[in-house]
Amino acid sequence: MKAKTTNQIIGNYLLRIGIILMVMLISTQLYLRLDLSANRSFSLGKYSRETVAGLKDKMVIKVYASKDLPPEFNNVQRYMQDLMVEYKRASKGKLNYEFVRYKDAEELASLAEENHLQTFPVQIYEDESLVMKDVILGLVFESQGRFDILNLYPGLEPTMEYEITKTIQNVDGKLLPYLHVFQDTLYKYYPAQLFNREINQNYKVGLTDLEKPLAQIQTLLFAGITHDLSLEQLYNLDQFIMKGGKVVFLQDRIHTDQYGINAMESNIFALLAHYGVLIEPNMVLDSRCSEGQGRGLGEYIPYPIFPVVRGMDDSPITRNTDNTLLYFASEITALDSINIEFEPILQTSASSGILRGPVFNIEPVMTRGLSYLLNDPPVTVAAKISGKLTSFFARDPAMQKPGFVAEREDAEFIVFGDSELFMDPDDPLYLNRGFVVLNAIDYFMDNLSMIQIRTRNLAPSVLRMDYYMYKKQIQPAELERYRSTSRALLGIFKSIAIFLPVLLLAILGFFVWLAKKPREAEA
Structure with a gap:
């Protein structure tokens, strides 16, 4: 009886592991992304998807990025990476991207110069003092001997997809x-x-x-x-x-x-x-x-x-x-x-x-x-x-x-x-x-x-x-007559922001207490 119980426990664990592995395998083949941002900012537009799906030749996009980017450049890089994932999936294997490896900042600067990428001087706070630092963030597009570049910088995010898609179609030689x-x-x-x-x-x-x-x-x-x-x-x-x-x-x-x-x-x-x-x-x-x-x-x-x-x-x-x-x-x-x-x-x-x-x-x-x-x-x-x-x-x-x-x-x-x-x-x-x-x-x-x-x-x-x-x-x-309304709305929003989370937690706690009460009565 004990052996049977042990076998059942092992079988249950193996079944659960098998289900997890199956879900992981299926998840690598299926791609589902829910973009709730305004204007679907983190999803490729139809024109971009059609452009990369219709590439005549394979294309690689090389990313040149400094280490320890300042926050404003970090935001640009994160958005760029989100777009790169979308481009790669939409291309059905025709487009890939990779981050270029380098030993130190001097080698990166040399590679950037070879590829005509821009160096951005940025003032940052380091070791309790303000210092100037050269930052490099850019893309190099290569396809069948054709070549183009795109420098990335803060403020480019609203038009980044447009700029990348435009560069892709020109490197591909699209009519x-x-x-x-x-x-x-x-x-x-x-x-x-x-x-x-x-x-x-x-x-x-x-x-x-x-x-x-x-x-x-x-x-x-x-x-x-x-x-x-x-x-x-x-x-x-x-x-x-x-x-x-x-x-x-x-x-x-x-x-x-x-x-x-x-x-x-x-x-x-x-x-x-x-x-x-x-x-x-x-x-x-x-x-x-x-x-x-x-x-x-x-x-x-x-x-x-x-x-x-x-x-x-x-x-x-x-x-x-x-x-x-x-x-x-x-x-x-x-x-x-x-x-x-x-x-x-x-x-x-x-x-x-x-x-x-x-x-x-x-x-x-x-x-x-x-x-x-x-x-x-x-x-x-x-x-x-x-x-x-x-x-x-x-x-x-x-x-x-x-x-x-x-x-x-x-x-x-x-x-x-x-x-x-x-x-x-x-x-x-x-x-x-x-x-x-x-x-x-x-x-x-x-x-x-x-x-x-x-x-x-x-x-x-x-x-x-x-x-x-x-x-x-x-x-x-006419702004003055709207100021009182604006102040009243601001007060309402502040009150909601302060008290709504507390109210939700109280309601959640009440339902948890109700769920536990019958069990305590039975005990």
């Missing part, structure tokens, strides 16, 4: 969609290194002067002009739209030179007005704006002439974007409410203003800053237009050539009221200002999954005061 780009002389006068890099990494770019008809490739980026187009250029642009081409316009009505700031005229405005869209001869102001150097040393003052605008929650193009800086922007309005659908995709805040042309005197605005009268409702500075359009040359037989198309039922284009939206910003805070332009291009290319990974982690926190003011259209002058 990029074709994009026409029209650049006026205006484009050459301003620094546009960041924007040029972005469009060349996302598209196969072909420059056009519009002097010849465009091949019916889907999308054209029209990067602003300061003068008239020739009739030939205007005709080719019009027919591109009439034949189904999609155009993203970067165009305002403001011209600056040594004589001042003035409203400008061009036949491009006549073309757009014919299509039912007016770029107003004005300058948009906003209390939510960038800051610039004041007259005092180290003094920074708000520049309402440079609005910082948010996207629309219901627009796939600008959703999650709240940090788009505009330089001298013009208002966009609709002239036709019957044949076209006018959808705003970027607007200023509820504390906006307008400077009227033809001469823009910005001195009072710059002097008074936010004390300048900014009581206008949100102003539309970018819009998507769709619907029935007739050709600008429909009543001009002399200009019509073989293959002329007089109207289009499903025409589409987008207008941003800022010709300098391609320009690199002075403030690193707005480095991603051109993302809305890329999103507009990808929207016309039906590449919504790329838009999602580019901007999904840029969404503002719903708890931020400025975001709440934007959603409720609250002006700064």
Whole structure:
């Protein structure tokens, strides 16, 4: 009997061990991850998964990381590792990653230099004193002799997946969609290194002067002009739209030179007005704006002439974007409410203003800053237009050539009221200002999954005061009447945070006591 009991005990233990081993074996084959973060920040987007699953050749990503990283770099590394696990699983064996081994900091620095990785000087607290330390954190992508790098640094987290996926597809030699780009002389006068890099990494770019008809490739980026187009250029642009081409316009009505700031005229405005869209001869102001150097040393003052605008929650193009800086922007309005659908995709805040042309005197605005009268409702500075359009040359037989198309039922284009939206910003805070332009291009290319990974982690926190003011259209002058409500809510949240855990523990203890009470009575 005793032997039988012993055998049963051993059998039970062996059965349990077998079950545990089976569960562990199954867990290595099955992968389940629950991501409850905002916008699923720790899970790969559809575009990233498709990119690595469709790799033509095997790829390895080598991680170069200093030991004992400062906390801010540690956060970047942890997020990068989470993404690497996701990339590896989604690639189905085509992509792997590894941490590069090294003996000491000198060897790591040498390896980083060989691979053109950046060294970040960081001030840290060590041995009870502040010291400077060189930190290295970067990725090297290798595939069939092709090579690229990506430096990782604090602040990159919101766009890290986008940057990694973009680098993977370029190293893999993925065929990029074709994009026409029209650049006026205006484009050459301003620094546009960041924007040029972005469009060349996302598209196969072909420059056009519009002097010849465009091949019916889907999308054209029209990067602003300061003068008239020739009739030939205007005709080719019009027919591109009439034949189904999609155009993203970067165009305002403001011209600056040594004589001042003035409203400008061009036949491009006549073309757009014919299509039912007016770029107003004005300058948009906003209390939510960038800051610039004041007259005092180290003094920074708000520049309402440079609005910082948010996207629309219901627009796939600008959703999650709240940090788009505009330089001298013009208002966009609709002239036709019957044949076209006018959808705003970027607007200023509820504390906006307008400077009227033809001469823009910005001195009072710059002097008074936010004390300048900014009581206008949100102003539309970018819009998507769709619907029935007739050709600008429909009543001009002399200009019509073989293959002329007089109207289009499903025409589409987008207008941003800022010709300098391609320009690199002075403030690193707005480095991603051109993302809305890329999103507009990808929207016309039906590449919504790329838009999602580019901007999904840029969404503002719903708890931020400025975001709440934007959603409720609250002006700064109205804040005082909300302060008592804010203080009351803060007191409620504090009370809940203090007493709720105690209450839950008390309830749990009560139920445990109830469960034990019958046993004690039986004993």
